Amino acid sequence: MESLVRCLNVSKHFGTLPVLQDLSxxxxxxxxxxxxxxxxxxxxxxxxxxxxxxxxxxxxISLDDTPVTSSGQVHALGIAVIHQHPALxxxxxxxxxxxxxxxxxxxxxxxxxxxxxxRAMDNSASHILAQLGVSVPSLRExxxxxxxxxxxxxxxxxxxxxxxxxxxxxxxxxxxRYEYQQTLLELIRTWQSQGVAVLFSSQNLDHLFAVTDxxxxxxxxxxxxxxxxxxxxxxxxxxxxxxxxxxxxLTPMIWALDSYHRAREQAETLRQQRRVLEHDLAAQxxxxxxxxxxxxxxxxxLDRANTALQDAQRRLLSEREQERKALARxxxxxxxQDLVSLNYAIDExxxxxxxxxxxxxxxxxxxxxxxxxxxxxxxxxGVLRPPTIDSLGVGAAxxxxxxxxxxxxxxxxxxxxxxxxGRLPDAIEISIFRMIQEGLSNVRKHxxxxxxxxxxxxxxxxxxxxxxxxxxxxxxxxxxxxxLAAAGHYGLLGIxxxxxxxxxxxxxxxxxxxxxxxxxxxxxxRVEDDEDEFF
Amino acid sequence: MKQVTPHTRSDMPAVEKEALWPSIVRRxxxxxxxxxxxxxxxxxIALVFQIANDKFLTPVNLTNLTVQIASMxxxxxxxxxxxxxxEVDLSVGAVSGLASAVMGVLSVKQGWPAGxxxxxxxxxxxxxxxxxxxxxxxxxxxxxxVSLAGLLAWQGALLYVLGTTGTVNLTxxxxxxxxxxxxxxxxxxxIGIIAIVAYAAILIAEQRGRQAMNxxxxxxxxxxWRIGLIALVTVVxxxxxxxNRNPNVEAAAVRGIPSAVVIFIAVLxxxxxxxxxTRFGRYIYAVGGNVEAARRAGINVxxxxxxxxxxxxxxxxxxxxxxxxxxxxxxxxxxxGDTLLNAIAAAVIGGTSLxxxxxxxxxxxxxALVIGAIANGMDLLAMSSAIxxxxxxxVLLIAVTLDASTRSRRENTGR
Numbered sequence: 013m014e015s016l017v018r019c020l021n022v023s024k025h026f027g028t029l030p031v032l033q034d035l036s037x038x039x040x041x042x043x044x045x046x047x048x049x050x051x052x053x054x055x056x057x058x059x060x061x062x063x064x065x066x067x068x069x070x071x072x073i074s075l076d077d078t079p080v081t082s083s084g085q086v087h088a089l090g091i092a093v094i095h096q097h098p099a100l101x102x103x104x105x106x107x108x109x110x111x112x113x114x115x116x117x118x119x120x121x122x123x124x125x126x127x128x129x130x131r132a133m134d135n136s137a138s139h140i141l142a143q144l145g146v147s148v149p150s151l152r153e154x155x156x157x158x159x160x161x162x163x164x165x166x167x168x169x170x171x172x173x174x175x176x177x178x179x180x181x182x183x184x185x186x187x188x189r190y191e192y193q194q195t196l197l198e199l200i201r202t203w204q205s206q207g208v209a210v211l212f213s214s215q216n217l218d219h220l221f222a223v224t225d226x227x228x229x230x231x232x233x234x235x236x237x238x239x240x241x242x243x244x245x246x247x248x249x250x251x252x253x254x255x256x257x258x259x260x261x262l263t264p265m266i267w268a269l270d271s272y273h274r275a276r277e278q279a280e281t282l283r284q285q286r287r288v289l290e291h292d293l294a295a296q297x298x299x300x301x302x303x304x305x306x307x308x309x310x311x312x313x314l315d316r317a318n319t320a321l322q323d324a325q326r327r328l329l330s331e332r333e334q335e336r337k338a339l340a341r342x343x344x345x346x347x348x349q350d351l352v353s354l355n356y357a358i359d360e361x362x363x364x365x366x367x368x369x370x371x372x373x374x375x376x377x378x379x380x381x382x383x384x385x386x387x388x389x390x391x392x393x394g395v396l397r398p399p400t401i402d403s404l405g406v407g408a409a410x411x412x413x414x415x416x417x418x419x420x421x422x423x424x425x426x427x428x429x430x431x432x433x434g435r436l437p438d439a440i441e442i443s444i445f446r447m448i449q450e451g452l453s454n455v456r457k458h459x460x461x462x463x464x465x466x467x468x469x470x471x472x473x474x475x476x477x478x479x480x481x482x483x484x485x486x487x488x489x490x491x492x493x494x495x496l497a498a499a500g501h502y503g504l505l506g507i508x509x510x511x512x513x514x515x516x517x518x519x520x521x522x523x524x525x526x527x528x529x530x531x532x533x534x535x536x537x538r539v540e541d542d543e544d545e546f547f
Numbered sequence: 548m549k550q551v552t553p554h555t556r557s558d559m560p561a562v563e564k565e566a567l568w569p570s571i572v573r574r575x576x577x578x579x580x581x582x583x584x585x586x587x588x589x590x591x592i593a594l595v596f597q598i599a600n601d602k603f604l605t606p607v608n609l610t611n612l613t614v615q616i617a618s619m620x621x622x623x624x625x626x627x628x629x630x631x632x633x634e635v636d637l638s639v640g641a642v643s644g645l646a647s648a649v650m651g652v653l654s655v656k657q658g659w660p661a662g663x664x665x666x667x668x669x670x671x672x673x674x675x676x677x678x679x680x681x682x683x684x685x686x687x688x689x690x691x692x693v694s695l696a697g698l699l700a701w702q703g704a705l706l707y708v709l710g711t712t713g714t715v716n717l718t719x720x721x722x723x724x725x726x727x728x729x730x731x732x733x734x735x736x737x738i739g740i741i742a743i744v745a746y747a748a749i750l751i752a753e754q755r756g757r758q759a760m761n762x763x764x765x766x767x768x769x770x771x772w773r774i775g776l777i778a779l780v781t782v783v784x785x786x787x788x789x790x791n792r793n794p795n796v797e798a799a800a801v802r803g804i805p806s807a808v809v810i811f812i813a814v815l816x817x818x819x820x821x822x823x824x825t826r827f828g829r830y831i832y833a834v835g836g837n838v839e840a841a842r843r844a845g846i847n848v849x850x851x852x853x854x855x856x857x858x859x860x861x862x863x864x865x866x867x868x869x870x871x872x873x874x875x876x877x878x879x880x881x882x883x884g885d886t887l888l889n890a891i892a893a894a895v896i897g898g899t900s901l902x903x904x905x906x907x908x909x910x911x912x913x914x915a916l917v918i919g920a921i922a923n924g925m926d927l928l929a930m931s932s933a934i935x936x937x938x939x940x941x942v943l944l945i946a947v948t949l950d951a952s953t954r955s956r957r958e959n960t961g962r
Contacts, residue, residue, distance in 0.1 A: 063843060087845035099843055101836035103904045104829075112833055113844030115826050127824045134760045150763050170844070 016041045016209050017178055021071035024057055024233075031057045032233045035071070039178065039209045044200055046220040046241070047213040049230035050253050055213045056096060058230075059182040062086075062211065063093040075178060087113065090177035094184050098167035102156035106148050107137040109155050110169045140172045145195060160187050168196065178209045185216065189281055197223050216273045217246050231255055326439075326513050333397075333442055340397040343389055351389070355382050398445060406441040407433055407468070410448055414466065421456050428467035436476075440536050443510050444468065444478055450510075451480040451530055454503040459484025461527060474535055481529040486522050507532070582898055584949055585913045588942070592917065596924035603924055606790040610805060613784075614726065616919035617807035618643075618870035622890040623897075623911035624818050625862030628855050630894055631822070632835045633903025634690035638679065638697030639890055642860050643867030644882025645701045646672045648708045650868055651715035651877035654722060661721035665868055672864025673857055675701065680856030684849035690856070698887070706879060714878040717871060725810070726872035729803035732789040738809075739785045743778045750774060807869055811912075814862070819908045831855060836904030866890075885936070892939065893918050896946040917942060 017039035024032040032054045039045055049055055060066040061073055064083035072079040075089045086093075100109055107130070116136070117129025134151050141148065146165045148158065155163060164187040171179060181200065185193045200223045203210050214220055220227055221241060229237035229252040237244075237252035362375045394416075401409035407429045414425040435441070448466060455464050461484030471477045504520070507530070511518040516534035523529050596603040622639050629636045650668030653659040659667070679697055683690045709715065717723055730738070750770060757764045785804060793801040822828035833841040834851050841848050863882075870886075871877040895901060896917050897910025918939055925935045 065842060083842045084845055084847045084850075093843070095843065099837055099839040101833045101840045101904065103832060103836045108829060112829070112840070113846045115829070125821070125825050125827060128826060128829070131756055131760060134762070138760075151760070152757075152762050 015039065017073070017075055017211075018077070019058075019071075019073045022058075022061065022068045022073060023070045024054075024061070024066065024068050030233055032068070035230075035233075035235050037228055037235065037238060039211060041177065041209050042204055042207040043226070044204050044210040044212055044224045046224035046227040047211055047230065048215060048217075048220055048227060048249065048253060050215075053230040053253075054233040055230060056182060059093060059095070059180050059211075059213055062091055062178075062180045063095070064091075087174060090175075091180065092171040092174055092176035092178070093180045094168055094171055094182060096182045096184060096186065098163045098184075098187075100155045100163055100166060103154060105152045105154055106141075106158075106166065107134050107151040109166055110137045110140060110173050112170065114170075114174050136173065137169070140169045143172065144169060145191070161189065161192065164188060165192060168199070172199075176208060178211070179203055180211045180213070182213045183215065185214070185219065186276070186280070189284065190277060193219070193277070217249065218273065220249075221246070229253055322513070325509075329510075329513065330439060336397050337402075340393040343393050347389055348386055351382055351386050355379055355386075358382070401441060401445055405433075405435050406444050409441075409445050410466065410468070413445070413449065414452070417452050417456075421452075423456065423461060424463040425452075426463065426465050428465070428469070430469040433468065433470065433476075436536055440476075440514055440534060443514050444476070444534070447478065447507050447510055447532060448480065450503050450507050455480070455482045455484065457503070459486075459528065461485075471533070476534045476536060478532040478534065479529055481523065481527060483525070483527040486526055486528055487520065582907075582910070582913055585897060585910075585917060585946075589913070589917055589920065592920045592924065596920070596927065600924070600927045602927055606787045607792045607794075608923065608927070610788050610792060612916075612919050612923045613808045613811075614805045614873065615923060616915040617726070617805075617811040618866045618873065619886070619889050619893060619919070620811050620866075620911050620915035621814050621869060622863045622866035622886070623893040623915055624814055624908055625859035625866075626890050626894040627897075627899045627906055627908055627911050628818070628822070628831065628862075629690070629859045630899045630901060631831050631903065631906055632852065632855050634683070634852070634855075635694065635891070636679070636690065636697075636856065636859050636863075637694040637887060638675070638701055639859065639863035639866075640882040640884075640887030641698050641701035641705065642672050642675050642863040642882070643870065643886060644877075644880075645675075645705045645708065645867070646864030647867040647871035647877040647881045648705050648715065650722065651717055651871060652708055652710075654719050655715050655717065661719045664719070665722065665725075668868050669861060669864045672860040672862075672867070676857035676860025676863075677853060679860065680853035683856060684852040702883070705881065709877070709879060714876060716876050722868075722872055723875060724806070724872075726805070726807040726869050728806045729801075730806060730809055731803050732785075735785045735789065735804045739781045743774075743781055746777055747774045807873060810865075810869065814865070815908055815912055822908055827851070827854070832904055863890075889915075889918050889939075892943045892946075895950065896943060898946075898950070900950050901947065902950075914946075 015038035019035060019037050019039075022032055022035040023030070035054075035058070037045070047055055047058070057066060061068055062080065064080055064086040067081070074080065075091060078089060080086060080089065080091065101112070104112065111128070111133045115128035116132045117126070137151055144165055146162060146169070148162065155166065158166070164184055168184065179200075181196070185196065188196065197219060200210050200212060204223075204225075210223075212220070212224060224241045227237070227239055227241055227244060227249060228235055229249060231253060236255070237249065239248070358375055358379055362372065398409040398413060400412050410429060411427060414427055417423075418425040436444075451466075452464065455461055459482045461482035463483050465479075465481045467477075467479045469477055508518045511532050511534070514534050514536075516532055519531045521529040521531060593604065602608055622643055625639060626636065646668040649671045650664045653667050654661060654664035675697065679690075679693050682688055682693050750773065754764055754770060788804045788808075789802050791800040791802050793799065822831060830841065830846050830851050833844065833846060834848050838848060841851075867882055871881060893914030894906070894911055895914065897906075897912070897914030899906030899910045921938055921942065922935055925938070
């Protein structure tokens with residue numbers, strides 16, 4: 013096919029600085045030619061020559077053998093240029109901008125004095141914008157109110173408003189986000205299929221390899237490589253760009269160039285997102301900080317309340333124990349002694365009575381019932397405060413309680429209490445005793461067991477392990493403390509609360525051969541006796 | 548991303564009609580206040596002078612005022628065009644003087660027919676403008692310098708043309724009639740009503756067109772206000788001018804619209820149409836707004852520049868002819884003194900930006916009214932020129948400050 017565009021021996025210098033040197037190439041209709049090179053290679057100057065904004069010092073660019081001489085004549089020739097940075101008139105609106113210099117309607121002859129058909133322009137402007145996927149507040153919006161990206165898209169729309177035979181694209185993607193870049197590449201393919209020649213200047217190898225038929229590489233204003241895209245590789249393009257052929261130098265360079273472009277695209281997207289985020293965050297941040305402060309405050313106050321509550325409960329429990337102890341002592345020291353002395357008195361009375369036969373039986377009865385009373389009160393005392401626990405320690409107390417419980421309930425109890433346990437702190441001894449009391453009472457009420465095994469041993473010098481295992485029917489699968497408490501069964505809950513108060517751990521095991529094993533681990537300060545032994 | 552769909556009206560809520568007050572507030576925030584400050588200033592000036600001297604708001608005085616400003620206003624229209632380009636023309640005063648001298652000398656001394664003499668005067672302006680525009684566009688010499696050189700050169704030319712006499716007293720009836728005849732009351736009202744109807748029709752058609760294109764429209768109330776206000780001003784003005792201005796009741800009545808005013812208004816309407824409706828007008832705004840953008844769009848930037856300077860000098864020449872006609876004479880002082888400065892001040896006070904790309908032809912009328920009213924009012928109060936100049940200077944400073952601050956507000960709000 014005939015060449016549409018001919019660039020012949022074009023040279024340009026600014027002062028003594030050569031910018032383009034003896035540049036020659038052709039472009040056919042429907043051909044997409046990529047133009048690449050490092051910054052300063054002369055790409056943009058070449059593009060400005062196509063736009064008629066720079067004139068070559070020698071040589072010429074021509075379209076159908078008509079040389080490009082001025083910017084006024086470029087559009088008539090059918091050349092449209094998308095520049096790297098859009099230049100738009102701030103005070104014109106969107107519609108006016110798209111059709112600037114190409115207004116629709118009116119007489120050709122008196123073109124300056126005719127009045128453009130605004131409605132026709134608005135119509136096609138909105139179609140072009142829709143085609144590009146650009147949304148503006150209104151076609152009457154001033155260009156000065158639009159973002160840089162939208163302005164670049166308007167510059168592209170200006171090209172779509174004309175019907176060019178050659179489109180020169182100068183790296184406009186730096187201002188565009190990814191979707192718009194794809195739109196532009198798609199547009200280039202469309203032009204190609206419509207027989208429009210495209211000169212696509214870009215440093216982005218991805219873009220160049222995606223759409224071009226040929227690639228021209230400029231270095232220091234000279235054309236150093238002109239190849240078919242299919243017949244070349246990124247490596248050779250980059251090597252032409254930088255003028256190196258050494259593969260070792262090349263690989264990091266191509267990697268750097270490629271990733272540089274990708275990074276720049278991503279950076280652009282990220283920057284935009286960051287701006288949005290920063291804006292949102294600035295608003296959110298204050299709110300969040302307030303919320304966090306409030307939350308922290310609430311947590312602290314909750315902690316404080318919790319500690320206070322535990323203290324109160326511990327105090328309550330120990331006070332109750334003190335009270336019980338006092339009560340037992342009272343009963344023992346007062347009531348029982350009174351009753352005993354009463355008994356003696358009755359005995360004396362029996363001896364002194366003149367007619368002993370009459371009152372003898374009565375007095376015997378009286379004495380027996382008093383003895384019964386004494387036993388009963390003694391039992392009460394035992395339950396209120398195991399008498400052995402204070403004097404002999406928790407081991408002895410458990411022994412006496414369990415043998416008594418066993419005979420009362422008919423369930424066999426086997427005890428395994430570590431000999432060397434010695435004395436433990438008061439609160440812990442009483443807690444253990446109460447747990448066993450509670451545990452055994454649970455067994456009797458619910459387990460339907462025939463035997464119970466209790467073991468108490470120290471696992472280390474600072475902790476104790478208490479297990480109570482029965483051979484009963486075990487727990488149902490969905491047993492949990494909250495449900496039990498809700499149903500009015502406080503036994504296990506009471507145990508768990510006591511465990512919590514002494515800072516221990518509490519576990520329930522369903523045993524494989526039936527029955528439940530309750531396991532409690534209690535930490536404690538070392539007992540003083542042991543310490544004595546230690547030294 | 549939402550796409551622009553031109554044929555569905557429902558999905559663009561942004562184009563809802565805006566109520567009157569919020570739209571005014573928004574315009575203020577955007578620094579887009581239009582002619583409002585000038586109108587307020589004008590009303591204040593009128594109020595102050597009326598209080599100081601109850602002759603100010605009389606038909607005689609107001610008609611005098613409009614005749615006084617017709618010449619300055621016509622020159623100022625040309626200045627508006629040049630300012631829209633972001634350039635300046637300092638030679639307009641000298642050009643207006645030279646044009647009047649050329650006309651006067653040709654008519655009186657050479658005996659040319661009136662029409663030819665007038666055309667020659669105006670053509671002098673056109674020629675000068677073309678020359679200056681060419682110099683500015685082709686040789687890239689700043690317009691300030693070229694027109695400053697022109698100011699001196701054409702002043703010299705004026706003296707040369709007038710020769711030793713120094714003054715040419717105009718005698719030709721046609722020439723004198725340009726500024727000193729009157730349109731009859733009936734014709735005045737017919738023209739006025741036609742103008743109002745045309746104005747309303749254009750606004751309503753525009754509104755319809757915008758609605759059809761689903762573009763933002765102003766509220767019907769606002770539209771009615773605009774039409775009503777213009778109609779009121781027109782009718783009141785024509786009505787005022789229809790009252791007999793001759794203090795001698797016995798003598799023939801002096802009534803009707805002065806022809807100078809008709810010419811000035813016609814110039815305004817024509818150039819308003821050119822700047823707002825034609826390609827040429829749009830290109831003036833484009834070149835003034837961003838030269839690079841205009842060049843890229845294929846606009847013949849140099850052609851626009853030359854044309855604008857040509858029009859500016861032509862209008863200056865027209866202003867000179869009007870002034871000479873009104874004063875029955877052309878002399879060495881024609882176009883001198885404060886002619887140039889008042890013309891530039893009028894354009895700027897009326898709201899045309901000194902920075903290019905922003906302004907309306909009508910600002911020449913508003914600015915000229917302000918300056919004319921101050922001068923006229925002070926004359927009524929018999930104040931000295933010294934005070935007149937100082938007050939006018941202050942008003943100019945305020946107007947430029949408004950422009951600059953509007954500009955910086957736009958930049959701050961990204962507009």
